[in-house]
Amino acid sequence: MTEIDSETRTVRLAHRVPALLNALGIESPPTGEMAVHSPITGEVLVGLRPAGPAEIDSAIEEAAAAFRSWRTVPAPQRAAVVRELAVLLRRHQDELAELVTLEVGKIPAEARGEVQEMIDICEFAVGLSRQLYGYTMASERPGHRLMETWHPLGVVGVISAFNFPVAVWAWNTAVALVCGDTVVWKPSDRTPLTALACHALLRRAARAAAADPRIHQLVLGTGAAGAQLVDDERVALISATGSVAMGRRVGPRVAARFGRCLLELGGNNAAVVTPSADLDLAVRAIVFAAVGTAGQRCTSLRRLIVHAGIADELLNRLAGAYRQLRVGNPLEPGVQVGPLSGPEAWERMRDAIDLARRDGGELICGGHEVTVDGAGSAARYAHPAIVRMPDQTEIVREETFAPILYVLTYDDFDTALALHNGVPQGLSSAIFTTDQRESERFLAADGSDCGIANVNIGTSGAEIGGAFGGEKHTGGGRESGSDAWKAYMRRATNTINYSSDLPLAQGIRFD
Ligand code: NAD
Numbered sequence: 001m002t003e004i005d006s007e008t009r010t011v012r013l014a015h016r017v018p019a020l021l022n023a024l025g026i027e028s029p030p031t032g033e034m035a036v037h038s039p040i041t042g043e044v045l046v047g048l049r050p051a052g053p054a055e056i057d058s059a060i061e062e063a064a065a066a067f068r069s070w071r072t073v074p075a076p077q078r079a080a081v082v083r084e085l086a087v088l089l090r091r092h093q094d095e096l097a098e099l100v101t102l103e104v105g106k107i108p109a110e111a112r113g114e115v116q117e118m119i120d121i122c123e124f125a126v127g128l129s130r131q132l133y134g135y136t137m138a139s140e141r142p143g144h145r146l147m148e149t150w151h152p153l154g155v156v157g158v159i160s161a162f163n164f165p166v167a168v169w170a171w172n173t174a175v176a177l178v179c180g181d182t183v184v185w186k187p188s189d190r191t192p193l194t195a196l197a198c199h200a201l202l203r204r205a206a207r208a209a210a211a212d213p214r215i216h217q218l219v220l221g222t223g224a225a226g227a228q229l230v231d232d233e234r235v236a237l238i239s240a241t242g243s244v245a246m247g248r249r250v251g252p253r254v255a256a257r258f259g260r261c262l263l264e265l266g267g268n269n270a271a272v273v274t275p276s277a278d279l280d281l282a283v284r285a286i287v288f289a290a291v292g293t294a295g296q297r298c299t300s301l302r303r304l305i306v307h308a309g310i311a312d313e314l315l316n317r318l319a320g321a322y323r324q325l326r327v328g329n330p331l332e333p334g335v336q337v338g339p340l341s342g343p344e345a346w347e348r349m350r351d352a353i354d355l356a357r358r359d360g361g362e363l364i365c366g367g368h369e370v371t372v373d374g375a376g377s378a379a380r381y382a383h384p385a386i387v388r389m390p391d392q393t394e395i396v397r398e399e400t401f402a403p404i405l406y407v408l409t410y411d412d413f414d415t416a417l418a419l420h421n422g423v424p425q426g427l428s429s430a431i432f433t434t435d436q437r438e439s440e441r442f443l444a445a446d447g448s449d450c451g452i453a454n455v456n457i458g459t460s461g462a463e464i465g466g467a468f469g470g471e472k473h474t475g476g477g478r479e480s481g482s483d484a485w486k487a488y489m490r491r492a493t494n495t496i497n498y499s500s501d502l503p504l505a506q507g508i509r510f511d
Pocket of ligand 1: 159164222223224225226230241242245247264266267297299399474
């Protein structure tokens with residue numbers, strides 16, 4: 001699938017784009033100044049035209065107009081669109097996964113997994129369409145019924161990050177559509193091709209289900225395009241995924257207009273490894289969680305908190321596994337770690353390791369740039385790093401979006417928990433132990449303070465059935481499974497008097 005440029009000897013991937021778009025049934029998109037780079041080679045895959053303010057305005061208007069009738073379509077009928085989408089996603093899983101690999105640099109297995117996650121959430125949402133339950137409560141008044149009804153909310157603005165370009169969109173969109181909302185999507189400006197593909201498939205699904213195709217709108221652009229959605233009163237809910245810095249800009253602006261906000265922001269995920277841990281299992285889980293997607297998952301494992309008595313043994317085993325990692329072009333068989341998102345990501349990784357060493361950290365392995373045959377000057381590959389730290393210093397408390405695993409040691413379990421919770425973010429967490437007291441304590445109210453807390457499994461790779469999201473600077477939002485759908489609907493409490501009396505609540509008399 002690759003071509004080699006005869007002058008520069010770099011691999012060329014751009015020729016794959018028209019073929020993939022064609023296979024997905026997409027006409028050539030309008031070209032323009034928004035350059036889409038592949039992190040694999042650094043080359044420009046295509047230049048696209050971003051949406052201007054007037055186009056964004058009309059996308060919101062279309063979504064708002066479609067909402068007025070979409071909200072009255074029964075939820076199980078709305079689900080027909082999502083069911084059709086799942087069929088199309090299955091049919092085009094390979095092409096979509098290849099686009100994810102080209103735009104994000106994920107290895108094919110992880111790219112296919114991301115598309116599988118879209119299929120899974122579609123199936124979940126179809127079932128959910130018959131389970132949008134409200135409670136019926138016992139009324140204190142005779143001849144009265146008290147209940148709640150869940151109604152569609154309105155237009156949902158979905159703003160997504162580069163590293164999960166399609167799954168995050170599907171988590172939001174599949175659920176929002178069965179809830180009766182319409183969607184305007186602003187994807188990352190690094191991944192517009194996958195967005196064009198998803199948009200085209202959804203529009204096709206809507207037509208197949210005889211639904212109004214305006215229920216889904218796509219606007220391409222940078223943060224400024226997202227900011228227009230954020231400030232627009234017609235957008236009832238902003239569901240924004242990205243860095244804490246982005247959340248700081250978005251949250252207050254949505255709050256200022258009393259809109260609803262669902263924030264899915266950065267993580268700084270840790271695993272505690274206790275003396276009773278099954279180290280064979282722990283090593284496998286730690287390596288995947290720390291180096292998968294080249295450490296560029298929101299749930300990537302960034303901190304390891306190990307009991308001092310087993311730290312040397314665990315570090316030796318981890319270093320052995322790290323040395324065998326294959327870093328390289330993800331399109332080559334056997335590669336486990338693909339590229340960083342670009343030169344800035346490499347600079348941030350290098351600077352973070354320098355800072356950690358200045359804080360007394362010891363670089364155990366990795367942390368160097370890797371030269372990959374055929375990659376151009378704008379592509380960056382790094383060997384994942386392990387850094388043993390004397391303390392949880394400032395740089396350890398930050399999310400560096402790159403494969404660096406900081407290792408800290410502890411002597412007593414309370415110290416481990418304090419270190420674990422001693423960071424601003426609160427997304428995902430794990431404990432490796434065979435001691436039930438420790439695992440239960442980790443999951444208890446005074447244990448992990450994260451939105452995701454796992455036992456004997458890594459921090460990344462969540463299933464769609466659970467609610468996904470985190471606390472503190474991670475933003476507090478929940479998406480995907482469980483009852484996360486409630487964020488996409490509004491609740492009305494209804495009191496119905498079927499008697500001929502008018503008793504007032506709290507026994508009040510007003511004669
Ligand atoms: P980013 O914050 O740079 O961008 C995310 C999105 O926000 C993009 O679409 C961007 O255009 C948009 N944006 C930026 N400024 C905006 C503004 N003022 N108004 C509206 N939209 C704006 O993030 P990124 O580099 O694409 O992704 C990496 C980050 O995302 C990491 O911090 C990672 O942890 C986080 N992330 C979190 C989750 C989660 O579910 N918690 C999932 C994936 C990624």
